[in-house]
Amino acid sequence: MSPPATLHAVVPEGIDDLAHPSGGNVYDRRLLDALRTRGWRVREHAVPGAWPRAEARDRAHLGEVLASVPDGSLVLVDGLVAADAPEVLVPAAARVRLVVLLHMPSARPDAADRERAVLAAAAAVLATSDSTRRLLVGPNALDPRAVHVAEPGVDPAPLASGTKAGVALLSVAAVTPGKGHDVLLDALSGLRDLAWRCVCVGSLTRDPIWATRTLRQAQLAGLDDRVDFPGARVGPALAASYAGADALVLATRAESYGMVAAEALACGIPVIGSDVGGLPDTVGQTPDGRVPGLLVPPGDAPALARALRRWLEDDALRQDLRAAARERRGSLPGWAVTTDRVETVLAGLLTGVAA
Secondary structure (H helix, E strand, O other): OOOOOOEEEEEEOOOOOOOOOOHHHHHHHHHHHHHHHOOOOEEEEEEOOOOOOOOHHHHHHHHHHHHOOOOOOEEEEEHHHHOOOHHHHHHHOOOOEEEEEEOOOOOOHHHHHHHHHHHHHOOEEEEOOHHHHHHHHOOOOOOHHHEEEOOOOOOOOOOOOOOOOOOEEEEEOOOOHHHOHHHHHHHHHOOOOOOOEEEEEOOOOOOHHHHHHHHHHHHHOOOOOOEEEEEOOOHHHHHHHHHOOOEEEEOOOOOOOOHHHHHHHHOOOOEEEEOOOOHHHHHOOOOOOOOOEEEEOOOOHHHHHHHHHHHHHOHHHHHHHHHHHHHHHHHOOOHHHHHHHHHHHHHHHHHOOOO
């Protein structure tokens, strides 16, 4: 495969900020670095702004960035930026080969039409899950030939040690409304008769007002001595959190893929979470059809409480789910697979051959 002279990558400013980690930022960084190792010359354009809620000056700056890109260039734009800049990106798509990397479709009704306009103008859309692709080629009516799937990869990891009784619960998600910590706390409130502890790893500064409300909820529920909110963790600190966990709990209200679920499964940790979006596909199955976790309707605290009670009280169930998680870890895709899929799409745009 012959790489292009330059790939222009437009990403939100701060994708390497360790204080605010996110799955989308990790994906962007791993992909761009991998393309470089394969010989692609990647020019990153980090654009400031509270994307996808940018101000006019941020969109104006984005316009200046794109104006500096030569005609016919290959331009990869992160979906957070693409969701809020049709005034800039739709005209740009007429002179550059625009590719949108969509981590999650916009959940804001006021933004859906703006995002759809950019996606329709793009030469290709890279979705990070099959569930997202189904949404894009359904209600959004995008050309199915232009929408491709490149699921996130996951790195191999040691098996977690955990505890025999399964009492070490872990949640990894920024403390924001969409991640459902309020649902998790409601569920845990009904389990005070059982032994357990829960560590909720994730940024407390992404939405400070919501985070303050969540910590107050834990205190009022009498859970502040059993639920810990240590903030964001990355690298060895995050790996240590997985290493000591028995089950990953995700009460998220929406999820395009769920990279932390894959990270947990890579450690042989079952997932107890929401049956929403791409999360069921990420959790997946073993070759004989066993699911390495328990999935419940999103936003349903009683259902989540019942699932957690089953996990904590049923030793045979725990052993079955742990065995399934350890088997599932061998079939998780690595980042090389992700890069292969993206590279195929990019190369197809350069040669005019459909991926």
